[in-house]
Amino acid sequence: MKRERIGELLCARIAAGVLALALVLSAASGWGAEPGSDAERALLAKYSSIKDKLEKNQFGAPIYLESTDSEGKVRVDMYGVVPHPFETAREALQSPASWCDITSLHLNIKACTFKASTNPQQVTLYSGRKYYQPPSDAYPLKFAFTLVSQTPRLLEVRLEAEEGPFRTKDHRIVLQAVPLGGATTLLHFSYTYSQGTVARLAMNGYFSTLARGKVGFSEVTDKGGEQHLVEGARGAVERNTMRYYLALETYLDTLKYPENQRFEQRINRWYDLTAKYPKQLKENDKSSYLAAKRMEHNRQVELQKKLGN
Template sequence: MARGYRRPGRKPAVRWLAILLWVCLAGVLSAQAQDNWLRDSWREVIAASPFDEPLAVASEARPYSVNGSVNARLEWPFAELAEAFGSPVAWCQVLILHLNVKGCFHDAAVDEAALRLYVGRRHYELLADAERLDLRLRRVAEGPIYLEMVLEGDRGPYGTRAFRLQLRAVPDLDGASLVQLRYSLVYGMTARLALRGYFAFGGQDRVGFSEEPGEDGRPRPVGGMRGMIERNVMRFYLALVAHLETRTLSEAERLEASLSRWFALTERYPEQLREIDRADYLEMKRREQARQRRGAE
């Protein structure tokens, strides 16, 4: 073979291989940069919070929609979080702790991803008198460094729609995890008028966690729709924590322990979350849980 001769096609093949490797490496670096940015941004949000624990609450209200979020650092490994909330059954165990959730049912034989949620007042009531909310659990992303899952429904309670409860998580240092729980919904004129009546009377003094300037220029806790969404996203977040803390117990122990733990966690924020005393809450939830175990609707 003459010196200087190169086999036809070898140089373009090498070039394309180098380009392919560069594209793959760029994708990995881009994903890593995005994960680092998300982790750093959540850390900043939590660090700027006035809470005594690694926790931050925020909300946004528009003319016909509202959303609230909790960012927090949890002392649980990322892999354990992904396992704890990976099934509709687990989400039912979480959601039923909320004082306004009257029942949560899942039938894997009918639909593996579907939940039937019933929402009502802060006392025991028949499910026929509660509002039904059909939800689906959608796993958006599940990997070693990022988790995202969403519970969503087209029609919500009391004339609301586009109900969405989104959980996102990334691993943090020292075996901990950073999480974001976001709750959002859209409401029409009927729900808007009903909520306006509620805020004018029974809910006029109810507040949330974040602050806004008052008429005198001093910061005050948000009220109205923002206050409502912040209270509820916090209740759902505390239900996640209570579920994590009690999930390894036997079923009989877990039911009682999760109820007691959820109520104790809400008592850290009495100004925002206290609506019922402990004895009444436990009695109501025990009856609801008994109905739940029977599978009664």
């Protein structure tokens, strides 16, 4: 009887130890979070408030955009519904390698590299002109990549950079995703950055000369009461945020293809999606974009090999 009792106690302690270890591991990985987190509830509440706008809008797609430009800080939030199960989106969008495949579709991103062995992980975007440009001639925007949450009902990823081009600072990209009914997922993509007086003067000069006439997607009312599409820095961030959002959508849409076909499928589909909004996103013809991206992709592969990740 004593031996049986000792055996029962030993088994109970082993089971308790295994359970404790499982709880520690799940908490560390994010899988132990309680369903219905504050972030999930807030995102679903936002979805309820904009559902009508997602169904009928100027985009002709389930997309909603809002932006602000106040006290030197520009912010754009985009919400969209994609026809992919949440599990697929969560697995596809949580690694820095995936984000390099996504962001490099943007015509101004000349290459993207990542370091998965650092803490935090790092993603570097080489930002340059709209035509082909080697990464060595582009601006390296270095982001800290953080997987904030990956629960069964929420994905949150953040990319943060202290400094950016034109003396901008505090660049932050945030992606959140939650499941909706059926095999659909709600995405929330936001981009923010801050700029001081010098940066704002430089950018105002750019938008009043070389970038004059470029517009975003939001309608604003001028002092005379007339409505027009937003311009300036706010318009520029709206355009760039839309390009990144369409890159996310493109990435998910092309996962169905064999891996060796995905790059070509992605650059073709991304261009076709942006072509639906020529007033805001038209910069060059498709053949020029495809040729540039093929060369830039080769440079990106070379850079990544040197990093050894």
